[in-house]
Amino acid sequence: xxxxxxxxxxxxxxxxxxxxxxxxxxxxxxxxxxxxxxxxxxxxxxxxxxxxxxxxxxxxxxxxxxxxxxxxxxxxxxxxxxxxxxxxxxxxxxxxxxxxxxxxxxxxxxxxxxxxxxxxxxxxxxxxxxxxxxxxxxxxxxxxxxxxxxxxxxxxxxxxxxxxxxxxxxxxxxxxxxxxxxxxxxxxxxxxxxxxxxxxxxxxxxxxxxxxxxxxxxxxxxxxxxxxxxxxxxxxxxxxxxxxxxxxxxxxxxxxxxxxxxxxxxxxxxxxxxxxxxxxxxxxxxxxxxxxxxxxxxxxxxxxxxxxxxxxxxxxxxxxxxxxxxxxxxxxxxxxxxxxxxxxxxxxxxxxxxxxxxxxxxxxxxxxxxxxxxxxxxxxxxxxxxxxxxxxxxxxxxxxxxxxxxxxxxxxxxxxxxxxxxxxxxxxxxxxxxxxxxxxxxxxxxxxxxxxxxxxxxxxxxxxxxxxxxxxxxxx
Amino acid sequence: xxxxxxxxxxxxxxxxxxxxxxxxxxxxxxxxxxxxxxxxxxxxxxxxxxxxxxxxxxxxxxxxxxxxxxxxxxxxxxxxxxxxxxxxxxxxxxxxxxxxxxxxxxxxxxxxxxxxxxxxxxxxxxxxxxxxxxxxxxxxxxxxxxxxxxxxxxxxxxxxxxxxxxxxxxxxxxxxxxxxxxxxxxxxxxxxxxxxxxxxxxxxxxxxxxxxxxxxxxxxxxxxxxxxxxxxxxxxxxxxxxxxxxxxxxxxxxxxxxxxxxxxxxxxxxxxxxxxxxxxxxxxxxxxxxxxxxxxxxxxxxxxxxxxxxxxxxxxxxxxxxxxxxxxxxxxxxxxxxxxxxxxxxxxxxxxxxxxxxxxxxxxxxxxxxxxxxxxxxxxxxxxxxxxxxxxxxxxxxxxxxxxxxxxxxxxxxxxxxxxxxxxxx
Numbered sequence: 090x091x092x093x094x095x096x097x098x099x100x101x102x103x104x105x106x107x108x109x110x111x112x113x114x115x116x117x118x119x120x121x122x123x124x125x126x127x128x129x130x131x132x133x134x135x136x137x138x139x140x141x142x143x144x145x146x147x148x149x150x151x152x153x154x155x156x157x158x159x160x161x162x163x164x165x166x167x168x169x170x171x172x173x174x175x176x177x178x179x180x181x182x183x184x185x186x187x188x189x190x191x192x193x194x195x196x197x198x199x200x201x202x203x204x205x206x207x208x209x210x211x212x213x214x215x216x217x218x219x220x221x222x223x224x225x226x227x228x229x230x231x232x233x234x235x236x237x238x239x240x241x242x243x244x245x246x247x248x249x250x251x252x253x254x255x256x257x258x259x260x261x262x263x264x265x266x267x268x269x270x271x272x273x274x275x276x277x278x279x280x281x282x283x284x285x286x287x288x289x290x291x292x293x294x295x296x297x298x299x300x301x302x303x304x305x306x307x308x309x310x311x312x313x314x315x316x317x318x319x320x321x322x323x324x325x326x327x328x329x330x331x332x333x334x335x336x337x338x339x340x341x342x343x344x345x346x347x348x349x350x351x352x353x354x355x356x357x358x359x360x361x362x363x364x365x366x367x368x369x370x371x372x373x374x375x376x377x378x379x380x381x382x383x384x385x386x387x388x389x390x391x392x393x394x395x396x397x398x399x400x401x402x403x404x405x406x407x408x409x410x411x412x413x414x415x416x417x418x419x420x421x422x423x424x425x426x427x428x429x430x431x432x433x434x435x436x437x438x439x440x441x442x443x444x445x446x447x448x449x450x451x452x453x454x455x456x457x458x459x460x461x462x463x464x465x466x467x468x469x470x471x472x473x474x475x476x477x478x479x480x481x482x483x484x485x486x487x488x489x490x491x492x493x494x495x496x497x498x499x500x501x502x503x504x505x506x507x508x509x510x511x512x513x514x515x516x517x518x519x520x521x522x523x524x525x526x527x528x529x530x531x532x533x534x535x536x537x538x539x540x541x542x543x544x545x546x547x548x549x550x551x552x553x554x555x556x557x558x559x560x561x562x563x564x565x
Numbered sequence: 566x567x568x569x570x571x572x573x574x575x576x577x578x579x580x581x582x583x584x585x586x587x588x589x590x591x592x593x594x595x596x597x598x599x600x601x602x603x604x605x606x607x608x609x610x611x612x613x614x615x616x617x618x619x620x621x622x623x624x625x626x627x628x629x630x631x632x633x634x635x636x637x638x639x640x641x642x643x644x645x646x647x648x649x650x651x652x653x654x655x656x657x658x659x660x661x662x663x664x665x666x667x668x669x670x671x672x673x674x675x676x677x678x679x680x681x682x683x684x685x686x687x688x689x690x691x692x693x694x695x696x697x698x699x700x701x702x703x704x705x706x707x708x709x710x711x712x713x714x715x716x717x718x719x720x721x722x723x724x725x726x727x728x729x730x731x732x733x734x735x736x737x738x739x740x741x742x743x744x745x746x747x748x749x750x751x752x753x754x755x756x757x758x759x760x761x762x763x764x765x766x767x768x769x770x771x772x773x774x775x776x777x778x779x780x781x782x783x784x785x786x787x788x789x790x791x792x793x794x795x796x797x798x799x800x801x802x803x804x805x806x807x808x809x810x811x812x813x814x815x816x817x818x819x820x821x822x823x824x825x826x827x828x829x830x831x832x833x834x835x836x837x838x839x840x841x842x843x844x845x846x847x848x849x850x851x852x853x854x855x856x857x858x859x860x861x862x863x864x865x866x867x868x869x870x871x872x873x874x875x876x877x878x879x880x881x882x883x884x885x886x887x888x889x890x891x892x893x894x895x896x897x898x899x900x901x902x903x904x905x906x907x908x909x910x911x912x913x914x915x916x917x918x919x920x921x922x923x924x925x926x927x928x929x930x931x932x933x934x935x936x937x938x939x940x941x942x943x944x945x946x947x948x949x950x951x952x953x954x955x956x957x958x959x960x961x962x963x964x965x966x967x968x969x970x971x972x973x974x975x976x977x978x979x980x981x982x983x984x985x986x987x988x989x990x991x
Binding site for chain 2: 100103107110125132135136138139140141144145146147148202204205207209222224279280281282283477478481482484485488489491492495496498499502503512516
């Protein structure tokens with residue numbers, strides 16, 4: 090009996106692995122196809138600028154950036170946002186009742202004064218105390234919203250959505266460094282779409298290791314320490330293979346909260362961000378898709394294959410674990426809250442394909458890996474391991490994961506997704522971590538995912554702690 | 566040995582080695598179970614793919630380096646000449662030999678092939694294209710630019726690439742032809758117009774519109790856009806029409822095109838273009854569209870805005886009659902149009918617009934229109950301000966604050982979309 094169970098388990102895991110690998114290959118194929126299609130449709134940055142800068146038809150965008158106790162960096166960050174190259178945008182900084190000098194600095198620097206407001210609370214957020222604008226014409230793009238403390242980024246973003254006056258809004262973190270061409274790249278997809286574009290995801294990378302001048306990344310580089318280096322590779326894989334691949338069949342499952350563009354009207358009608366959610370960005374996107382499908386409207390979701398935003402990621406294992414545990418809880422929550430979408434063809438490829446994929450290959454994988462690990466230990470102690478077969482199977486998985494990472498490096502190189510300052514060094518570093526990742530980084534992620542699931546099941550309260558920023562290197 | 570045969574030789578060698586390695590690996594595991602064989606095959610395939618990608622990376626990097634060097638050389642050699650051609654100094658019409666001198670070419674060589682091969686032509690086009698996509702090019706003498714491109718045989722090269730090459734190159738070079746405003750043979754245009762690929766079709770169409778002086782633009786005589794109309798189409802069409810106008814030609818009847826389309830977004834596009842190019846003489850033709858399709862909310866909005874913007878006062882009665890029957894967003898567009906007419910007849914309608922709704926946004930806009938509606942409108946506004954209920958006082962605060970008051974005037978509003986500077990968020 091035990092032997093039968095043992096064999097069933099082994100073949101099940103083998104079948105699962107082969108299916109997983111096949112799905113990765115499918116994504117590789119799809120992302121390559123999407124890139125080919127996009128490279129036909131997206132010309133170089135200068136051409137995009139030529140078309141959009143001079144045209145009064147270029148859609149206006151609101152950039153929403155919630156801030157809480159950011160006195161150290163707020164002025165640099167707002168200046169960085171002001172320097173974005175786009176003809177028609179407003180910046181909405183939402184102060185979530187900071188207890189430091191954030192508000193004071195903003196008022197003094199930009200000569201802000203209170204203006205009358207009568208904001209309809211289209212989506213749920215804590216009450217707004219005042220709205221401020223600058224008395225100087227050069228800062229007329231800036232709107233500062235001072236609100237009661239909500240404690241979550243989602244609450245601040247919702248307040249920004251309530252104030253926002255444009256058809257599209259971009260949600261970002263106040264400490265993100267945005268590429269000057271980012272809005273052009275995103276809006277190019279919007280103006281070229283024959284179907285209503287409800288969301289555009291931008292490629293986001295780690296700013297650790299980059300050199301920044303006047304709020305802009307002037308020298309893009311791969312981080313020098315291992316933990317951020319692993320994450321850089323992971324981000325590249327996630328944006329350039331996974332998201333780009335899914336976007337080619339209009340089934341993008343997530344638009345990152347760090348930098349994503351949304352249709353304001355659809356976001357409002359879907360209820361905006363949910364401040365109680367651990368994965369508010371995925372949650373909102375799925376609600377937007379649900380709304381569009383339930384009302385019978387056609388829509389489009391797209392991914393920009395070029396880097397648009399830089400963010401500082403966790404610099405050590407402890408912070409990384411905290412972040413990934415939160416993400417795992419978020420994933421569990423999404424799966425339980427949006428279960429009606431799963432395997433439901435009514436919701437198009439997202440319901441029929443992507444969410445089942447996420448459930449089977451992203452949600453279950455860490456559990457299966459942990460089980461497999463424990464099973465392996467038991468087999469070692471009972472002498473039940475066929476070492477030749479084990480090494481061959483392990484070799485296959487290892488080589489396959491290296492193949493995936495090398496593919497993304499190749500993809501990045503040929504599509505010029507990132508303009509690395511020193512390409513040789515950057516690619517060499519990325520190749521190096523490719524070989525180390527399965528041994529060092531992957532086990533940590535598996536551990537964190539299982540911890541996150543456990544915390545969600547055991548209903549442990551989670552306190553969101555922001556990542557400790559070390560700051561980016563500034564050019565001397 | 567030629568390069569092709571060298572490549573063939575190495576490719577065959579690579580194939581032979583991989584097959585050998587593959588067979589060797591499988592033979593070793595001949596007695597193992599199926600899953601192990603599968604694992605071995607997957608591993609070997611992955612290793613081969615990794616190696617291919619690695620070598621492709623090296624090859625890519627090598628060819629890029631070569632191209633970069635060539636571009637740098639051309640920057641040095643032709644850059645100053647290109648800058649001169651885009652400067653004010655080259656405002657006068659120049660002959661081909663004069664242009665050749667600017668580029669350091671012996672005038673005797675005019676008519677001969679200056680750029681030797683495809684790679685050089687590509688590099689030259691890239692260098693010039695990046696210079697060309699600046700505001701400077703708008704003021705440059707276009708005839709000189711065309712002569713310059715002919716001197717380097719660019720138009721023939723681009724046309725050949727467009728008619729023969731892959732879709733990616735077709736789009737890239739077609740874009741360049743369109744940007745440089747280069748003439749293109751009708752058979753290439755026709756070939757591209759019948760392409761299955763939408764973007765190529767569009768590029769061909771806009772190039773044709775931009776270049777042909779006598780074309781009747783019969784694309785729009787049918788329901789051309791069907792469901793495939795996007796903002797980019799409008800931007801492209803606007804550029805093409807602008808170019809026609811700059812060349813002193815009359816624009817086609819946009820209102821007629823609007824009438825011929827079935828799709829609402831296409832209709833709106835042509836109405837907006839009328840507004841942009843201030844085609845007042847065709848406004849009357851929109852009346853029928855206005856009367857027959859009252860349920861197309863976006864279309865009614867655009868027609869109202871266009872009439873208002875172009876001061877087509879004959880439409881005022883229609884707008885006043887429709888004001889209270891339309892949805893809120895359309896009401897706002899109609900009120901703005903009536904305010905722009907400022908004939909004095911619409912004051913009652915604006916007052917009704919303020920009183921007959923609970924939507925704060927519409928109420929605010931009605932007040933804003935009264936405020937901007939001449940002396941009588943301002944007087945009515947002041948009266949309402951005095952008599953305002955407590956709940957309505959918030960509206961009047963916007964008219965007393967210098968920052969928001971600055972944006973209250975309708976002249977601040979852009980013709981195409983509302984100003985990004987928020988006045989009222991209710």
